[in-house]
Amino acid sequence: RSAGAEPGPVAYGRGGTSPTVTDANLVLGYLNPHALVSGELKLDMDGARAAIAALGERVGLPAIETAYGIHAIADATMLRALRGVSSEKGRDPAQYAMLAIGGNGPVHACSLAQAAGMTHIVVPPVAGLFSALGMLFADVEHQLVQAFYRRLDETDLTRLEEAFAPLRARGLEMLRAEGFATPDRQSVSLFADLRYMGQTTPLTLPVPDGADALEKLAAAFHTEHAGVFGYASPHEPIQFVSLKLVCRGVPEHPRMPDQARRSAEKTATAHVRRAYFGPEGWFDTPVVPRAALAAGAMSGPLIVEEYDTTIVVLPGWSAALDSWNNVLVTRSAA
Template identity: 40%
Template structure:
């Protein structure tokens, strides 16, 4: 168990990220000592194991847990969500079926639209109707709802409530929610006009459907985990997709906010590295056991997306056109994920070509070199054969390695291809690198950014192993390997703050805005966020509230959020100038069209605690290492014993 030292803190803080293969854990003791562990992700016992390790460090201290998880993304990818129904306004039953009419490739005649998350037989219409201006045309019929709850929706675990024009007037949705709670207290439900009050019927309905279908899944997961680690309430905080923390009780009602929980933590830590080292442009590269992730960081701030697509249909190739997955209209770190990790399995396709991934060996049995019964060749096995990874043990000695088993696994693809074991291992690594290059290009070149001006921050269990080869391919001149690279996502959890976002729809030409009314709407958003913070035990007076405005040119679909200037007589002019600059920077032209406000958003952040740095000194050793498809003798260095003045 690796140790370092931080400043004093009154509790034992435990940060852990459960990935597909490994669980990364950092313990910060009350006296400031830091302990790190990398454990195999045996989901049935991992929480208990973390609790046992915490007790060994300090059995008396109060414990605070911070957690990143792939539970939600896995549930959506594997379509293992809860049975969910939906209540919507008459005439809108097929919105989830029709989607937004986007498709990932207009030339692919064989493409089939993915099935909606909620099947049509469980989507039911209500006769109520609210008009676009918020006035009620037809009231809610309580008996109609009772009949649906006792009839066709009697067996579902959750319900999504999404009525037309609810952002303008959510009272009908409130009434439906109250009736569900009274008639079926066992049901989980998500209400669109209160939780996701944005214009855009499909986006709002899809987001609500995803949230509702994940609520029972996350509740079961957190209940089991809290029982294993001995935490509840504010004792367990969850990383969100945008890089902030929320209390586990809030997570149970807003699971849609934690779909990219795991990857976001690492990007947050990379952004802190960028700030501390004065790095203007950074490519964050995270390669774990199952996948590899890439994200761009500009001026020490991770790039964010206001909307993502999730599920088995979403992919790297569909990120620009959309239509391949389920839309989630919540802020998220802008990252690209590909199926190339240390555990990705190498195989030979029907044409006799060598392939890598996306299927992986997982934690059980894992790569062959772990000696846990795995026999299929993986990227990790290839790295052991090539000498990029130790042939004795990794993860501070906690995971033994067996080179002979790795060679035997690689031989299973080398022999049919007529290659040596070393040549096959080299090919596996190169194929995996090619896949990961696509992700790095997607967040740089395809966004109009030249990667040659970036620094790559590489982390994850396998990230630093592949980083230099990837950097050479992209023309990146500097690769930064941070402290604790193998458990860097857990480091990000220590650095995270509370964060919550709130939105409000507002449709108006920018030149008609009244500063007083504008300010009043932000006061309502701040009140909503303050209530969430207070429920988490945070004093709103200790929080920072950032205001942004969503705008778009009339008859355009592209909306951008810009920082809100002071609400005075120059409000419209300042918004126009700021938006024009932002639009020009992204799209390289500015249309001659009127500018409209489409929504307001506010972000609340509050400190939870601080991380720290380790103490370093130096030692080196040597082992045979691959160069190309051959072996050379290369010096290796122990990162934990290197000083800031060490050169290589």
């Protein structure tokens, strides 16, 4: 159960009494034991330890094993969510890189990726502000949806275009009203939600161009269905469920910079901190700022400490900096 912003973790000293994931990560040595956000948020390490020790007494475990158990439960919860958008949709997570964001996300990224069979993690600059920056950098976009219950084999391109026409007119009108008045400042993409007749879950696919668009769409649906659900039924009729039109305003200049880095951050001096890694035990773990990785890759165990996030690099993993100031965490041992 989340402690929310109020009362929050015990360590925040705002009235929380039940240990949270943040308290566990603090006791495990992953987070700065004195303060977060470059010293702006002081932490009550003794309070966090006492709360976890009290929980440990109730479940019959030492305090450090209780803290690691809390951390592992958080990993398991996130792993279920990760599988919900990957393996349960026919995607092998091992074929992808994990994007780790948030203040605590990169603390769990290595153990989560390891459990999912993933070997590459990307931690972007200012990861703790990722969502906020996304709101600032996002392009103008409108998604317009209309129900369209028809069998694909009973639909022709003329009928499909007639159904898309009012969506396109409305979407372009919205873009013009927002300052995207000319065709070179407008981007329009067409999508269709499709399913086999009798199914409940549709798949969304882009609508191809050309005179054979419907034939291409049917073939793409069978392929996608096989990838997501493990089978295809080419002889079953396909049904449209809805049509979607995505209108984007094309900015005159890119809204997102090529690279992001902090210009005036109070950078912690590299030091060593004891951290607990479960069955592998305690390690004297180097703690460094992101900029330290510019000199070359560093092997775990390692903690990269920043104003808005903390990256925990497990033993058997290594971290390096790329040209966009991302931290790339790579599994180097099975």
